[in-house]
Amino acid sequence: MDLSNKRILLIISGGIAAYKSLDLIRRLRERGAEVRPVMTAAAQQFITPLAVGALAASHVYAELFSREDEQDVGHIRLAREADLVLVAPASADLMAKMAHGMANDLASAVLLATDRPVLIAPAMNPKMWAAPATLRNVAVLKADGIRFIGPVAGEMAESNEAGTGRMAEPLEIVAAVLAILGETLKPLAGRTAVVTSGPTHEPIDPVRYIANRSSGRQGHAIAAALARLGADVTLVSGPVTIPDPPGVTTVHVETAQQMLDAATSRLPADIAVMVAAVADWRVASSVGQKIKKQPGEAPPPLMLTENPDILKTVGHHEKRPTLVVGFAAETQDVENNGRAKLARKGADMIVANDVSPGTGIMGGTRNRVKIISAAGVEEWPDLDKSEVAIRLADLIAAKLG
Structure with a gap:
């Protein structure tokens, strides 16, 4: 199964795991997907729009009030033209915005406006993931129908830190994307x-x-x-x-x-x-x-x-x-x-x-x-x-x- 003719809106939020999104873009495009990237301001502190745009072969969307992108209500168009919205990495901050319906930047506005399947790959410090506020937000998002992949246990970027909070690996995320978009295309159904x-x-x-x-x-x-x-x-x-x-x-x-x-x-x-x-x-x-x-x-x-x-x-x-x-x-x-x-x-x-x-x-x-x-x-x-x-x-x- 591939992703030919599938349009993935990839939202990259802030965190050291943002570097994995570069490989994720490559893996998605290998399978024929068209990737449209959205970057938060925090994400741009870890990887550059130039690198993301080059790998995606696409314009990188970053500003909610961009005169060029918003002439035709760009955030609504981005939200509706995708087959799937993928947030990788999903920071604790962006997840909190999603859970509370905030829309004060392009990423959160797109997520509030979309009627497409949404898959998120959380990435954060283990204590942030285990915090009561994050657990409440996760429960709200799951109840809203948001799909999750990860986080997984392992070593953190911080020295001597380990636990559950690492972003799932790009190929695991691709497999989850395939599973969601392939729900009506099951070549082994009945086997x-x-x-x-x-x-x-x-x-x-x-x-x-x-x-x-x-x-x-x-x-x-x-x-x-x-x-x-x-x-x-x-x-x-x-x-x-x-x-x-x-x-x-x-x-x-x-x-x-x-x-x-x-x-x-x-x-x-x-x-x-x-x-x-x-x-x-x-x-x-x-x-x-x-x-x-x-x-x-x-x-x-x-x-x-x-x-x-x-x-x-x-x-x-x-x-x-x-x-x-x-x-x-x-x-x-x-x-x-x-x-x-x-x-x-x-x-x-x-x-x-x-x-x-x-x-x-x-x-x-x-x-x-x-x-x-x-x-x-x-x-x-x-x-x-x-x-x-x-x-x-x-x-x-x-x-x-």
Whole structure:
């Protein structure tokens, strides 16, 4: 899904997160959107109208009482000609104006005059976000039908400050825009999907287990991207520290056997995307008590047995999904290993990547993949995992017609 012929009115308010709006403009325009920027006076203290206008290929609107822009009641025209009004970043001050119906500058006047969907991406210090006044304003705005994306937790611009208040990343905001504008365009509506994500934990004893470094970010992002395209998605997640994606039914499991049982119980389905980094082996017989270290004695041997192959089971299942996508996490000979896995597992596509320690992919936020199918190999550039998910969901929708 793209944003061709969609007009986004981007309002940039003051805050250090305003620098992210430059990348946001680029991401929106990559997808075909026309971006019309509005900047508050405070925003211009952080980034310049020259930079914003150059990236947007558009005039930058900043003054409510501009003789040139207001000859035809420009703020009303801006408010009504957009398909969506996006505020990123949304400062506490601008949110307060919105909640109280103030219109003393161009940004707040446009927001009061629009009858289009409004999406805001708050960004502020964690204490400002948690302040009672801000919480009241958020409640008012949500009751008024304003959509929110973020804020998220993380490090702040201020030294030694952390908490909830960071603006959502540009690709997350783009995904939210796509979700809102695509509400009547759902290419996967009526389709069902099963996605596995994260690691598995195979117990050795009550306190120890075999695992890997998978964070679940890629699988969770794919589940969310499929749901945004209208699919009814079940996410089978191993133990992760990230939140469940919105719009998705999430089933939490620990072991490979539990993941297999949960995934196959959701069949038949139209789509299966097996992203989870499943442990290949488990202890043949785990014990019910902690294994104690004995002075002077060698550690007890661990007898391993092979775990069930979830992708292969799904790929050859009597209720096999129409489209089966597997992942191949490799450290060498990525393409050849991916091709071999495609044939062996009964998949329609393999998403292969190099997870060698130097890449930072396993457990990280970015990915570089090769899409391997009977038609050949397509290599994608280094991308945020959210972007990989969006592209893969679009590819799946295209293959299903």
